Amino acid sequence: MKLFHDPGFAAPLGEHIMPISKFALVADAIRAEMPEIEIASPPPVTESDLLRVHCREYVDAVRTGEPRELAESQKFPWSPELYPSVLLTNGGVLAACGHALEAGSSGALASGFHHACRDHGEGFCTFNGLVVALERLRVEGRIRTAAILDLDLHYGNGTAQLAVERPWLRALSIYGNDYWQNRTFRDARTRHHEDGTNHFSVPLVPTGGSDREMLLATLDEHLDWLIAGGLPDILLYQAGADPFSDDPYSPLDLSHDDLHARDSRVFQFAKSHSLPIAWVLAGGYTPDVSQVVRVHVNTAKAWRDSEPAPMRRMQTTTTHGGTSSGKSDYSGSSG
Numbered sequence: 001m002k003l004f005h006d007p008g009f010a011a012p013l014g015e016h017i018m019p020i021s022k023f024a025l026v027a028d029a030i031r032a033e034m035p036e037i038e039i040a041s042p043p044p045v046t047e048s049d050l051l052r053v054h055c056r057e058y059v060d061a062v063r064t065g066e067p068r069e070l071a072e073s074q075k076f077p078w079s080p081e082l083y084p085s086v087l088l089t090n091g092g093v094l095a096a097c098g099h100a101l102e103a104g105s106s107g108a109l110a111s112g113f114h115h116a117c118r119d120h121g122e123g124f125c126t127f128n129g130l131v132v133a134l135e136r137l138r139v140e141g142r143i144r145t146a147a148i149l150d151l152d153l154h155y156g157n158g159t160a161q162l163a164v165e166r167p168w169l170r171a172l173s174i175y176g177n178d179y180w181q182n183r184t185f186r187d188a189r190t191r192h193h194e195d196g197t198n199h200f201s202v203p204l205v206p207t208g209g210s211d212r213e214m215l216l217a218t219l220d221e222h223l224d225w226l227i228a229g230g231l232p233d234i235l236l237y238q239a240g241a242d243p244f245s246d247d248p249y250s251p252l253d254l255s256h257d258d259l260h261a262r263d264s265r266v267f268q269f270a271k272s273h274s275l276p277i278a279w280v281l282a283g284g285y286t287p288d289v290s291q292v293v294r295v296h297v298n299t300a301k302a303w304r305d306s307e308p309a310p311m312r313r314m315q316t317t318t319t320h321g322g323t324s325s326g327k328s329d330y331s332g333s334s335g
Contacts (some may be wrong), residue, residue: 003030004107004110009109010024010082010086032302042091042094045129045136046087050090054116062082065079074124084309090110090127093236097134097236103236107279114157116128117157119159120312123154125158130238131166133236147227147233147236148169151239156321160201167197170229175201175202176251176275177249185265210251235277237278240283241281256298277298
């Protein structure tokens with residue numbers, strides 16, 4: 001079992017609500033508690049990878065710091081270290097997806113950055129590593145279709161925007177806080193987004209007691225939407241820590257055990273369909289960062305315990321211009 005992390009994921013943010021130190025803390029905790037899991041350093045993505053998803057003006061702004069308003073549109077203070085760090089975090093997502101296609105499952109101890117839009121960043125999200133990674137795999141002929149499951153506390157608005165122009169992608173966001181125009185809304189009932197044929201959103205409304213039953217029932221009701229058009233070649237899962245009850249943004253009553261049950265349900269869903277799955281971290285703003293780390297480590301435990309099923313392998317054919325996708329093999333060959 002293999003995960004991806006690099007110390008370079010953490011750009012210097014100074015005093016910031018985003019606990020950027022959590023990436024290393026999660027990696028250290030996994031090494032201590034689950035030594036059987038390999039943690040490897042990924043290569044960074046390239047500028048070309050970013051430009052398949054984001055416009056040139058925005059990529060250049062993050063790289064150079066000018067114009068500063070655009071460079072800091074994701075609410076991070078700009079520094080020369082920001083651009084290399086997000087190349088690495090996006091590289092972690094790409095490496096996890098690539099390994100999942102080979103081994104059945106993998107993960108990156110990095111954020112997916114689901115609020116990042118084509119021409120600007122939002123909500124502590126610089127480049128949308130979820131879509132960047134999947135676009136790279138698609139261009140290389142390693143996948144034809146993909147699905148994203150977003151269980152961060154906040155609605156994945158950037159991913160939804162990027163999905164509109166990508167009919168090969170399905171994106172499901174199940175959220176407890178709305179997100180609109182770079183602002184968060186604690187009550188998910190305040191508005192609802194216009195969903196499309198390939199992007200769908202489900203708000204979670206607090207029950208007034210434990211919300212575990214509601215969360216698991218919502219998953220059971222909607223996970224099949226991800227495969228309604230046929231099994232995708234990979235599922236990319238964003239496992240948010242911010243639905244945790246002690247998170248300052250969360251209106252939900254969800255304990256560590258509840259979120260572990262959430263993760264287990266997702267990994268079992270992938271296993272039941274022999275669906276390659278890669279997962280990433282997201283969110284988590286509890287002042288005691290150890291609580292955020294615990295949520296993420298529990299995701300790793302749920303992943304470890306799920307024991308991925310034998311995979312479907314996508315057959316590819318070689319053309320004069322490179323590799324192109326052929327038919328998928330659903331025979332359940334091992335990987």
